Amino acid sequence: MTRKRSVSDDERKLFESAYQQATPLAPSLLTRKQPESKSRFTSGGLNGRTAERLKRGEIAPQARLDLHGMTETAAHTTLTAFIRSAWTRGLRLVIVVTGKGARESAPDAPFSMDSRRGILRHLAPRWLSEPDIAGLVADVRPAHRSHGGDGALYVYLRKNR
Template sequence: MARSSKATPIASSRNATCGPLRGRWGPTIPIGGWSPPATDSGACAVPRRRLTDDERELWQRVARSARRLKPGTDPVLPDTRPGPVPDPQAPLPDIPAIPKAARVLPVAPVPRRVATAIRLDLAESVGERLAREPVRMDRNLHRTMSRGKLEPEARIDLHGMTVAEAHAALNGFMMSAHARGLRLVLVITGKGRKPSPDHLAPMPARAGILKHEVPHWLRLPPLNALVLELREAHRSHGGTGAYYVYLRKRR
């Protein structure tokens, strides 16, 4: 008997209907008229395994601990969906304008008189320096003189003179007053001109040259031997623009 040239394919794992290799080498030819049952989804039917006693007991324990929801209520799950992404090209929302009344700030009241003069001369004044010196004359007499109650016996006005003229005039006046036996004389120097526009310069010129030079001259010979006390005058006798000079007694 002659054998047929056509051999019947044998089903193997390579031609299995189920599994990840399904249909990789073409359709499977059934053997003996049997083929695997087909499912609606096209997947292979997997036989179900029966639960063991331990698994069944665990499932019953979980079922007993579960609580039934109220009728008509569904479980509310959190919304994990991402929110809308803002469009970077979208125009910005309009910002409401600030009312004009809210933009006006209260203005602090400005004083009528504003001090514009700035004192940059940090050195103490002549009057302050003289006030720190010890009193050499009688204290009661000094107190009376400081209050303007002691009238000067003579006076000289150096205001308007040059430095050289004032120095010579002061020397002659003091020598004459001491020779006459006078004790209290008044030397008027003036307060000096107001600071010039360059008073804010790094080295401003000192105002009132004679006011600062007279105390220095009175401490030089020959006048230093004649002067006992030097103080700034009371305002009734010129104030900061004049000096009280109390002379020593004539020997």
């Protein structure tokens, strides 16, 4: 068995200087992902027991808002005012009915403007996380089937202190 030759100090310095001056042939394959910004207000305002009771539909909402037939701007304004009013009155659980949205048209329909179904259904959770009312909202979850299912949202409000 032969011994490996050790690297001299001169060879080591030569290698380090060559390494410092080298330019890569291709960009690095590893790209760093920027961490997602975390919201100041996280959901989690529910304890496990309350969350389970909500999931089963055992807790009755204290107020109800129906956004059916409203435009985006009208629905946004109404939702914001409703949440503020409910929080001021000390309510904890409200239900927001958005509807499931109109049935999708045929894929070859000539005038289909938007392929998404249920604009308000998709926008309501985003509106509830906006800074002006996010501090009032503890959690947002889909409603139980008996309270509207996928077409409605439970909004659990923080305590008014």
